[in-house]
Amino acid sequence: MDWSPDHGDRVQHLVLTGPGLDRDRIHALLDSCLLGPGEPATALDDPFAEILDPAP
Incomplete structure (x- = not known):
């Protein structure tokens, strides 16, 4: 696990189930959402x- 003393366990799991899922396409789509180094x-x-700002 990815334990951090400041933030705790920073691991998330995403589970997708269903007939005929294209594993490679799903991986590529999710990987495209990640930030790159730097x-x-x-x-x-x-x-x-705007909707979550707690300021009055």
């Missing part, structure tokens, strides 16, 4: 920031 998450826009 690509800071702070550079991305947060589409939920």
Whole structure:
């Protein structure tokens, strides 16, 4: 597991089941969502920031 003293266990599991799933296509699609090395998450826009902002 990927244990961090600051954040705890940072492992997530995603399980997809169903007949005829294309495993390679699903892996490629999910991998395309990952940030690359040196690509800071702070550079991305947060589409939920406006509705989740706790400021009055």
